[in-house]
Amino acid sequence: MIARAGLKGWMLGGLVLIALISGGASPLARRLTAAALPDLSSSAAAVPAEFTFTGETTQGGWIRGKVPAGTRSLRLDATEVPFGADGSFFVAFDRDAPPGATLVARLDDGRAVTRALTVAPRAWQIENVNIARREGGPTEAFMALRQPELARIEAARAMRTDAQGWRQPFIWPVKGRISGRFGSQRVYRGEPGSFHSGMDITSGTSGTPFVAPADGVVILAATAPFTLEGNLLMIDHGMGLNSAFLHCSQILVREGDHVKQGQVIGRIGMTGRATGPHLHWSMKWRDARIDPILLTGPMS
Template identity: 45%
Template sequence: MIRPVALLSALILAAASPAVADAVPALELQGEMTQGALIIGTAMPGAKVRLDGTDVPVAGNGLFAFGFDRDHGATAHLAVTYPDGTGTERQIEVARRDWAIQRIDGLPQKYVTPPPETLARIARERELKTAARGKRIEGSWFAQPFIWPTTGPITGVFGSQRIYNGEPRRPHYGVDVAAPTGTPIVAPQAGVVTLAEADMYFEGGLVFLDHGHGVTSVIMHMSRVDVTEGQTVEQGEVIGAVGATGRATGPHLHWGMFWRGAQLDPVNLAGAMPDAAQTAAGGGD
């Protein structure tokens, strides 16, 4: 299991002369440089940051974040440019992780191979999710410690290859926690709700909670959704309740995270499940 975000290094920026070097501050990066990880950076206010050629938003205080997808390659390129034109580049080695294979049986076949009459609905819901992903929320809540939205036995882990009713499907982009229907779900960190839907085909009750700069929690299969789009919530505030809606075989919390197009492992931020039993069999999605 990935441990919580920990300070890895302070990168001292090289320059052409000692005088210039003294004027350039350290760049700090926090996080494990591995697939599925969120990295939190601090640079000089006003700096511009690019990861693999794509601009990364930087807060007014110099905080920024980026993530490595489950299937990210072996390296990433980080470039930082300061207001005075100086800067640095960093080649990051991204550690590969091994992924489990998880078989989920007993799902209604309509959720494995959707019937033709549901395809238009699925397409409409995909557009809703795409629009929510495109929103950009200011704030840097992502830099604060996260908590578990609910607690219980972990029944599904991030990155596992899912086989539904014997048919291979896309990986599992989140962690599943078994809990009775109606168990409260709280916000793992403060943020702004960018999507709140009570009845999505695959996800059932679904909430996107943006913690700033696109770092977003995805809560699925909820029996009740207590927040609305555009609402700002605080860490620990109840946002809904555990359920078994959508593509699920039993009541549980599904907590996923993403940064832009990168799927992230929530355990990387929340740490070990408090007072949890060993990973157990149970409801999944």
């Protein structure tokens, strides 16, 4: 014997089925059909069939977007790229990135969706100097100090946290005069020197506070000054994106702390190799050096 609730459901399904087969559905059957069949249009529209993204496809730039529906894995050229449960991802392009890159999503059904990217070149600030570079590399004594520091920086950048700051529009950690721009470089009688890896911001005197440009987790907070960076603070924003703040006079957070965008995290100084108080802010995605101003926009 069919229970009353089961009988009601069976009769409802039968009416819908008869109406669909006969093609001559009554008004009642049409109403039942509309109620019984789910509307999939809104959920389907929320998941893209192709890549969608916004950002700056240029040297030192970045993009943030969503993978196609059904993506199992994602690559940027030869680099495996993680993405969130909602399909969101972040990738960036080095200061010296080549003119092209390719996103490849491998789908659950084995198909691949590709998107070719054109990476626009930048006109970097180049200063030609009519003197030769100083001969000889760093001394053994210096490298004895430097190697452990480089190992700590590399280990910090290799850390993966649950930070979600990569999803946010970034803000400036401090406002002031930009005294050094990302990507600028000196050329010594035709021999290129190292390019400037971040943005130098001069704001007041030592002790001026600066804030987190986005949410993150503290992955390095130097308890003693590094030879070049001085008091070094590093924040992971998630998905391989991180910020480094150099020459601090004081660090106000500890390793492992979760910080929020706009939270005061340190004070500007001139520790390490610096000629005056300023904040050097550099950013990296994986091994790619990127330009902070392309994440914040111009300073207002």
